[in-house]
Amino acid sequence: MPMSQTIDFIIDGVEVSARPGQTILQAADEAGIYIPRLCAHKDLVPHGSCRICTVLVNGRPQSACTQPVAPGIVVQNDIEKLNNVRRNILDMLFVEGNHYCMFCEKSGNCELQALAYRFGIMAPKFPYQFPARDVDASHPDIYIDRNRCILCARCIRASRDLDGKHVFEFVGRGPEKRVAVNAEARLADTDVDVTDKALSICPVGALMRKRQGYADPIGRRRYDHQPIGSDIEAKRSATG
Amino acid sequence: MSENWQTMVKDVCARCGNDRTRMMDIVRLVQQECGCVSGEAMDLIARQVDTHRVEVESVVSFYAFLSNRPKGKIVIRLCNDVIDEMFGARRVAQAFEQQLGIEFGQTTPDGLISLEHTPCIGMCDQAPAALVNDVVVTYLSRDKVGDIVSTLKSDPDPRKLVHKLGDGNNASELVQSMVHNNIRRKGPVIFDPLPNGEALKRCLALSPAEVIRDVKTARLRGRGGAGFPTGMKWEFARAAAGAKKFVICNADEGEPGTFKDRVLLTERADMLFEGMTIAGYAIGSDTGILYLRGEYAYLRAFLEDVLHQRRNAGLLGKAVCGKQGFDFDIRIQMGAGAYICGEETALISSCEGLRGDPKNRPPFPAQKGYLERPTIVNNVETFCCVTRILDRGPAWFAEKGSKGSPGTKLLSVCGDCKQPGVYEVLFGITLAELLKMVGAEDAKAVQVGGPSGQLVGPSDYQRTICYDDLATGGSIMVFGPNRDILPLVDKFMEFFIEETCGYCTPCRVGNVLLRQKLQEIMAGKGEAADLDYLEDLGQSIVTASRCGLGQTSANPILTSLKNFRGEYTSRLIEPEKGMKPTFDIQAAVREAAAIAGRGPAHS
Ligand SMILES: Cc1cc2nc3c(=O)[nH]c(=O)nc-3n(C[C@H](O)[C@H](O)[C@H](O)COP(=O)(O)O)c2cc1C
Ligand code: SF4
Ligand code: SF4
Ligand code: FES
Ligand code: FES
Numbered sequence: 001m002p003m004s005q006t007i008d009f010i011i012d013g014v015e016v017s018a019r020p021g022q023t024i025l026q027a028a029d030e031a032g033i034y035i036p037r038l039c040a041h042k043d044l045v046p047h048g049s050c051r052i053c054t055v056l057v058n059g060r061p062q063s064a065c066t067q068p069v070a071p072g073i074v075v076q077n078d079i080e081k082l083n084n085v086r087r088n089i090l091d092m093l094f095v096e097g098n099h100y101c102m103f104c105e106k107s108g109n110c111e112l113q114a115l116a117y118r119f120g121i122m123a124p125k126f127p128y129q130f131p132a133r134d135v136d137a138s139h140p141d142i143y144i145d146r147n148r149c150i151l152c153a154r155c156i157r158a159s160r161d162l163d164g165k166h167v168f169e170f171v172g173r174g175p176e177k178r179v180a181v182n183a184e185a186r187l188a189d190t191d192v193d194v195t196d197k198a199l200s201i202c203p204v205g206a207l208m209r210k211r212q213g214y215a216d217p218i219g220r221r222r223y224d225h226q227p228i229g230s231d232i233e234a235k236r237s238a239t240g
Numbered sequence: 241m242s243e244n245w246q247t248m249v250k251d252v253c254a255r256c257g258n259d260r261t262r263m264m265d266i267v268r269l270v271q272q273e274c275g276c277v278s279g280e281a282m283d284l285i286a287r288q289v290d291t292h293r294v295e296v297e298s299v300v301s302f303y304a305f306l307s308n309r310p311k312g313k314i315v316i317r318l319c320n321d322v323i324d325e326m327f328g329a330r331r332v333a334q335a336f337e338q339q340l341g342i343e344f345g346q347t348t349p350d351g352l353i354s355l356e357h358t359p360c361i362g363m364c365d366q367a368p369a370a371l372v373n374d375v376v377v378t379y380l381s382r383d384k385v386g387d388i389v390s391t392l393k394s395d396p397d398p399r400k401l402v403h404k405l406g407d408g409n410n411a412s413e414l415v416q417s418m419v420h421n422n423i424r425r426k427g428p429v430i431f432d433p434l435p436n437g438e439a440l441k442r443c444l445a446l447s448p449a450e451v452i453r454d455v456k457t458a459r460l461r462g463r464g465g466a467g468f469p470t471g472m473k474w475e476f477a478r479a480a481a482g483a484k485k486f487v488i489c490n491a492d493e494g495e496p497g498t499f500k501d502r503v504l505l506t507e508r509a510d511m512l513f514e515g516m517t518i519a520g521y522a523i524g525s526d527t528g529i530l531y532l533r534g535e536y537a538y539l540r541a542f543l544e545d546v547l548h549q550r551r552n553a554g555l556l557g558k559a560v561c562g563k564q565g566f567d568f569d570i571r572i573q574m575g576a577g578a579y580i581c582g583e584e585t586a587l588i589s590s591c592e593g594l595r596g597d598p599k600n601r602p603p604f605p606a607q608k609g610y611l612e613r614p615t616i617v618n619n620v621e622t623f624c625c626v627t628r629i630l631d632r633g634p635a636w637f638a639e640k641g642s643k644g645s646p647g648t649k650l651l652s653v654c655g656d657c658k659q660p661g662v663y664e665v666l667f668g669i670t671l672a673e674l675l676k677m678v679g680a681e682d683a684k685a686v687q688v689g690g691p692s693g694q695l696v697g698p699s700d701y702q703r704t705i706c707y708d709d710l711a712t713g714g715s716i717m718v719f720g721p722n723r724d725i726l727p728l729v730d731k732f733m734e735f736f737i738e739e740t741c742g743y744c745t746p747c748r749v750g751n752v753l754l755r756q757k758l759q760e761i762m763a764g765k766g767e768a769a770d771l772d773y774l775e776d777l778g779q780s781i782v783t784a785s786r787c788g789l790g791q792t793s794a795n796p797i798l799t800s801l802k803n804f805r806g807e808y809t810s811r812l813i814e815p816e817k818g819m820k821p822t823f824d825i826q827a828a829v830r831e832a833a834a835i836a837g838r839g840p841a842h843s
Contacts (some may be wrong), residue, residue: 051784092749167292177742182294
């Protein structure tokens with residue numbers, strides 16, 4: 001690649017080369033620097049809603065998953081000020097819903113839980129809100145448990161952009177916001193299919209295929225041994 | 241019957257070109273005709289405009305003035321924001337409940353009247369106020385409620401509630417409103433007389449680049465609050481690629497305590513539309529959109545008429561003022577009750593027929609805005625300033641006001657002052673001078689810039705109103721010596737929780753948590769560490785929120801902690817060793833005790 005095609009900048013003191021059009025998060029991933037994230041997913045357009053990926057770009061907060069790279073910017077990521085903000089956001093997500101990790105089918109494979117462990121959170125410091133949320137188990141093979149939904153819009157984007165459908169969408173505003181389905185009320189009345197990509201993209205245990213829970217025994221789940229983000233960081237220790 | 245509504249919905253969709261980007265117009269019209277947008281109507285709309293039902297539901301469920309369940313023929317929306325509550329809105333609310341035999345959120349059994357609360361409707365200088373469908377009623381009191389209810393019961397036409405018309409164009413045939421302008425001070429930029437069309441003719445004699453140069457030389461900064469240099473914004477839009485560009489005027493005026501745009505819309509409508517036309521010429525656009533907040537629907541017919549007259553006078557339409565190659569027209573887009581739609585990218589979403597979610601930036605609207613085309617969004621007052629700059633010249637404008645903030649500013653002053661209303665003052669005025677002018681020298685606190693601004697006390701009264709010191713889009717709320725600060729802060733937090741779009745985590749969740757902690761402190765259950773908790777949580781919301789709403793939503797708490805810390809510390813208690821004052825054992829077991837049929841627990 002010719003020199004003019006790269007954009008050089010700095011994350012946490014490390015010089016990084018990116019391609020034009022990349023986001024800070026994408027460039028960091030390639031460079032083996034992990035920026036925590038929840039709503040971002042490599043196959044989806046950025047959404048910028050969870051705010052876990054907030055970094056300082058020349059001192060200004062920006063979401064790394066939506067912010068394009070620019071030459072010469074100085075990005076701060078792994079600093080206490082931001083990690084404190086991230087812990088607070090994770091806490092918010094835990095208390096906003098009802099997350100019963102100890103018996104959740106997603107335990108050990110859940111990105112929210114894994115991030116909490118990475119940040120050393122044992123119990124949230126904010127008070128639980130215990131909202132009344134519903135479960136839609138109308139479909140024979142799929143269910144939505146809104147207790148565990150963190151409103152990341154991955155399912156919405158995946159259904160729209162990867163499956164070419166429109167099974168999910170947000171309704172309501174503010175604290176009342178929730179994921180709805182493209183029908184009067186029930187998932188069973190939509191054109192969702194058990195093979196849809198949207199169904200394997202939920203970071204938490206909110207949108208799940210039935211009869212697949214607890215398939216991996218403890219010890220062989222995704223985040224049992226390495227904290228979330230280790231795969232990305234491994235690239236850097238391998239090259240650097 | 242059932243066929244009737246289907247024909248009506250299809251007809252509405254057809255009138256809107258079966259165009260889903262006009263969803264706001266479609267659902268507003270259906271709501272108007274049917275009293276709600278039912279699930280069946282959503283299905284039908286989706287089919288007509290070729291979208292998905294859940295998309296329609298997504299829009300309807302976002303806006304406070306839209307509903308999927310039937311409401312009364314008449315909806316009374318009483319403002320319960322800070323100012324109205326200070327002037328007795330609670331007593332008025334009780335009177336409505338008594339007279340109608342229903343509570344807020346309910347509809348009378350005969351389906352005639354629904355009662356609702358709403359945040360600031362831009363009538364803070366004549367509070368308490370309410371909307372009765374589109375009709376504004378002001379200076380409410382407990383005594384007037386009986387009259388209102390009996391009038392509506394005998395004739396369900398809210399216009400019958402208007403007995404005495406307001407001043408200026410409020411009295412015009414097409415407004416017929418009891419609203420008063422309360423213009424207290426006229427300045428040279430906005431309220432000096434202005435010959436219609438002259439500024440525009442002067443503009444058209446220049447090249448578009450020269451017009452932008454003039455706006456830049458005048459150093460005009462946006463009047464909506466953020467103060468972005470207007471000329472620079474226009475230059476970006478002019479330079480952006482694409483033949484189709486848009487000029488949008490932000491008349492969402494939702495910041496509590498702001499009502500100056502309301503006055504401009506009736507008294508300076510020509511000046512506003514002329515400014516938009518000048519902008520169209522400058523950036524190379526043929527289409528303007530006035531985004532008018534749903535609360536100001538009562539101004540729509542009047543504004544349409546002003547546009548009509550401008551078309552007849554050749555000031556809008558094909559070859560404006562005879563200038564070949566410059567066509568420009570303006571349409572009005574109604575909002576439907578959402579403060580967030582004042583944020584410019586949320587406003588664009590709303591114009592596109594979507595939920596009022598802000599958009600990710602970049603791209604910025606000047607590059608890719610409405611329908612992905614280069615778009616400028618400016619405040620009502622900003623466009624009025626532009627017209628004056630073309631009228632008197634940039635040098636005249638630039639030497640007014642203060643160095644970094646040229647020109648004048650319209651302030652809407654309300655609360656505990658002798659003369660609430662609109663003041664056109666030079667930038668750089670001190671708060672003390674302003675307080676003297678409005679008759680509020682004894683003020684205990686002033687909220688500058690609305691809930692998203694700052695709460696300041698007497699030690700800050702020598703500070704100046706301008707972009708570099710105390711910035712405001714216009715809202716100035718005054719609180720007298722006997723006002724308790726924390727309940728005001730609590731109201732402001734309630735406002736943000738009510739109005740957050742909910743897109744991002746810190747704003748959606750964090751503000752709820754902030755308010756809970758504040759209420760614990762107000763209830764005498766706070767300890768010293770709780771102030772750090774507020775500070776830390778508030779800072780996280782400021783740092784991580786996605787748009788201006790969230791980034792300022794913790795300000796009521798953060799600025800009152802800074803400037804009125806005593807109001808907090810005086811309520812704190814020293815916890816007993818090992819006890820958490822916030823934990824209320826009785827409350828915690830109340831539900832369980834009730835289920836078990838037991839009395840209160842012993843602590
Ligand atoms: C939550 C929120 C609400 C806003 N409401 C308004 C409004 O009602 N009117 C307005 O002109 N600007 C409002 N703004 C500012 C707009 O985003 C934008 O900056 C402004 O319309 C630009 O115009 P100006 O440069 O002429 O001020 C709001 C911003 C935020 C974050
Ligand atoms: S169901 Fe899952 S993927 Fe969809 S918004 Fe909720 S958490 Fe995200
Ligand atoms: S800051 Fe608040 S209003 Fe803005 S995007 Fe986030 S949730 Fe919505
Ligand atoms: S990962 Fe960037 S905001 Fe969610
Ligand atoms: S009209 Fe009620 S606070 Fe503005």
